[in-house]
Amino acid sequence: MKNVLVVLVLMFSGCTSFPFSGTSSSFQHTEFLLEAEEALDGLISNSGEGIPPILLRHTKAIVVFPNLVKAAVIAGTRVGKGVVIARSLKTGKWNPPAFIKFRQASWGIQAGIQEAELVLLVVTKKGLKQLFKRQFSLTEGPQLAIGPVGKTLDLNLDKLLSRNDILAYSRIKGLFAGISFEDTIISSDKYTNYEYYQQVVSNRSLLIGEKGIKIPVSGQVFLKSVKRLETQAGNKR
Numbered sequence: 001m002k003n004v005l006v007v008l009v010l011m012f013s014g015c016t017s018f019p020f021s022g023t024s025s026s027f028q029h030t031e032f033l034l035e036a037e038e039a040l041d042g043l044i045s046n047s048g049e050g051i052p053p054i055l056l057r058h059t060k061a062i063v064v065f066p067n068l069v070k071a072a073v074i075a076g077t078r079v080g081k082g083v084v085i086a087r088s089l090k091t092g093k094w095n096p097p098a099f100i101k102f103r104q105a106s107w108g109i110q111a112g113i114q115e116a117e118l119v120l121l122v123v124t125k126k127g128l129k130q131l132f133k134r135q136f137s138l139t140e141g142p143q144l145a146i147g148p149v150g151k152t153l154d155l156n157l158d159k160l161l162s163r164n165d166i167l168a169y170s171r172i173k174g175l176f177a178g179i180s181f182e183d184t185i186i187s188s189d190k191y192t193n194y195e196y197y198q199q200v201v202s203n204r205s206l207l208i209g210e211k212g213i214k215i216p217v218s219g220q221v222f223l224k225s226v227k228r229l230e231t232q233a234g235n236k237r
Contacts, residue, residue, distance in 0.1 A: 029196050030218035033097065035066035036083050037225045039117040043169050044229055051119065051169050056230050061086040061122035061131055061207070063186075065102065068116040079103050081189065084131055085226065086122075086207040094223050095209035098201075099192040104184045117171045127165030132204045135187030144168060144181065 040062065043050040065082040080102050085094045122128050130136040138144055144166045168181070188203040201213055215223070 033218050033222040036064040039064055039066040041229055043119050043171055058123050059121045060128045063120035065118040088209050096206045096215045097219050098203040098206040099189040100186055101189045102186050119169045121167040124165040135185055138181040138184040
């Protein structure tokens with residue numbers, strides 16, 4: 001699946017006006033976006049246990065951490081990478097992807113886990129505003145509801161959306177221990193954003209779809225894939 005998507009990116013790059021850099025960092029970012037797409041696809045496709053399709057209609061932003069297990073340990077703190085996209089309030093289309101990172105002082109996944117994916121659905125303006133900040137805490141500010149695969153989340157939408165700003169879904173392969181969000185900070189990954197877009201851009205600029213930002217081919221493919229997943233999920237309602 002992943003190899004096919006890489007080929008599609010390369011084919012698409014040959015028929016657009018956007019340049020595709022052949023540097024190792026470009027391929028690294030492309031690979032990461034493909035992993036993020038697969039994580040999102042896996043959670044949406046897990047019928048009956050994953051992300052309820054109806055929730056996507058109410059989602060203002062999507063945050064994906066495709067592999068939390070790969071997070072590095074730096075001075076006792078887990079540090080990992082993710083990507084976030086926000087829906088334009090005017091057009092309803094998805095704006096350019098922004099790279100983010102998380103930092104957690106006390107890791108909430110036990111040893112032995114082979115793979116762990118996390119998707120956050122931001123469903124309120126309050127939650128969306130958190131993403132515009134340089135960094136924010138998942139345990140302070142936005143109200144978070146956890147709906148991991150294998151458990152049923154209350155789908156009384158009015159109740160759910162009035163009480164929560166962010167809905168969290170996880171898929172874990174290996175020994176299940178759950179995910180703890182205590183002491184978790186999410187912040188902008190300025191270095192990766194600069195490396196990917198080849199210009200200084202803030203997360204806020206990307207998430208609001210500021211004009212003048214050229215989206216690399218792999219970013220365009222990622223947005224098209226998310227739109228496809230959204231359409232497929234809508235057909236499952």
